Amino acid sequence: MPAHDLFPLAGLEAVADAQHELVAVALRPHPTMDAYDTALALCGYPGSGALAPLDRIVTLADPLRVRPEHLPLLPPSNTVFRIPVDALEDAATRKHCAALAGQGYRLQADGTAGFAQIESGISGLARDMSAVLPQLPPEWALLTMNGPHWAYGIADVEHHAVCRAAGFHWFSGDPARWRGPAAGDGTSRKRLLALLALLAEDADSRELEAVLKQDPALSYHLLKVVNSAAFGLATPVHHFGQAINVLGRRQLQRWLQLLLYARPQPDGPQDPLLPQAAQRASQMEALCRLQGGGRERQDLAFVTGVFALLDVLLGMPMADIVAALRLDMDVVAALLERSGPLGELLALVEQPVPDPARVAAAGLTHEQFWQGQLQGWQWAIQVGRNLR
Template sequence: MSEPDLFPVLGLEAVADYRHQWAALAVRPHPTVAADAVLALLAQPAPQAALAPLECIVPVADPLALDPEQTALLPAARFVLQVAAATLQDAEVRKRCYALADQGFRLLVEGEAGLHASQSGARGIAHGAKGMPSMLSLLSLPGPHWAHDVEDMARFTACRDAGMHWFSGPYARRRTAEADNGTSRKRLLSLLGLLAQDADSRELETVLKQDPALSYHLLKLVNSAAFGFSNPIHNFGQAINLLGRRQLQRWLQLLLYARPQQDGLPNPLLPEAARRAAQMEALCKLQGGDRDRQDLAFVAGVFALLDELLAMPMAEIVAALTLDPDVVSALLDRTGPFGALLALVEQPVPDPAAIAALGLTREQFWDSQLQGWHWAIQVSRTI
């Protein structure tokens, strides 16, 4: 590029409630991006439409640095401002935070809140992986209280039982794999293989009928408002004919993640797989990939979590499938054209140099992020 690309670079992380339903998005700005720039970007019509109805949690290092004229024009109800407890020692900061709360922004205090939290108009506590907020802090504010960087399900349970409401971190991808016998796992891999080989619809039907959970989710999906068919769809033949092969294949790939969990709650891997797949497809299109290449990029994104879903090594899974070599190299080693894209969409905070290395502008990458998150939000509400 002839001029520096100064477009803000942001990472986004899903924040879920205790039932693993997405409740908000935590914003992870690149260190060079100021809070004012983050708020201005997220307030634009495209992000507002793409990320609705989720609120965005934005870290604010210095509330006094926020431009009052700009914040007055923002859709305050869509933002949660995360401020450090230490900054509230300053009376001017408390006064500014209270004014922001009065405008409609929700404030979360990072760390032990104390008396200054309520004096600042804060609503809840944000707390990291270690320790736990005091019961007094949790009870003195209405919430929601957010536990971030939650490592595993044991920590999730402890935070939930202590009174936290929102959760984020790797715990969602470290749940104990559901009990599954060899027959079910073999059937699942057979279905993946048939999809990859573009098998005949009747072959797919035969396998689907052997898996009641997948059968249920597919028919529930095609009869949902997302597709708007006027007449009920009762069998797989109808579903295949009405959806079309390409659309059906994509939804089946995602429905693999909709298998019931031991605790009956939604599988948190589902929306994340959808997000990766849709963003991979968008990035491939931006690079000039045709429809077939976009489909392969989508497959690489949606299959990238199968090792965690099935609790199996990725090499073993890939060996059971017939996949394009570029998809295989992406899944196994994060190499090749799709591997570079996959590695980028997996980063918590995107690397501007990696974006440029792929021949993309930061704004183009942001557009791909919005497409990925928007589709994931739709999927999480449909399946």
């Protein structure tokens, strides 16, 4: 890694709708890096089109910095500008914002609602809900704007419900804190652990099928994935033997690991942990490959990422979950202690904003970290589409 890595370093915050489906990502640059310069560099990076199905939220501390030559990198079709309300006190800034709105950009005002936002072309509000729920905007502010309105920093399930009832459309924060209590009874948890154990032991497909048949919701989602447009099958798949042939053992195992998070009823909302599990698993795999890890090592990295949220999903201590599975010891150390190479990589991808020192310690450049993030989000988007 070069002594001075000038490539911008940033994290991506998942933003979901009321059904917990991904709708946007918010760019979170490292504090030492300029937010707008980072956005321009990363949005123009080859491969960043993988994020195109989602809106991108870009923070504008100074909207006057947006110049005509920048706009091709920030198309209005999927760019949302978040603007601190203090910036709207300046008349020139308000005029510039109104011009951006006239070009089709959606602008969110972050702060207390005011009439200055109306003449600025603001279409939505953003609010920080971390720690203590702040005073919500007056009803008129939400009703007179098209949105989307974004509540970020959701602290718990109560905050989520209050913001949803107030009229917010988009939500972000730590889904482990606002998804509510773990669902399922003891029998369901034992069945999940039995399935995970069989997967870890590379069990015969008939053994997997026997467990899957006991879990209608999981069975439904697996067949839905195989029959999705992503595979383009001419003839629908109706049983697990066919599914295994279509996916292959490696892909089947990966989808089953992710489908553990698709536990709600088929017509119910998605579990908010699913996008996070998918994104982390695929990012872990990509970063492991960039470190020089072979296919088997990449598989272990993927498993580490997808299993890291099982304690939240099942409402059980991670030690009890690991005890029921036959996992590689490197994976065990990573899940229990965040130790060893896989544990250090997991701790890195769990950071909301990546630490340059940890990126360097992992033997990665800032650009490689961004490449890994892109692969992770591309996979999360695909998973979300296939499980709708």
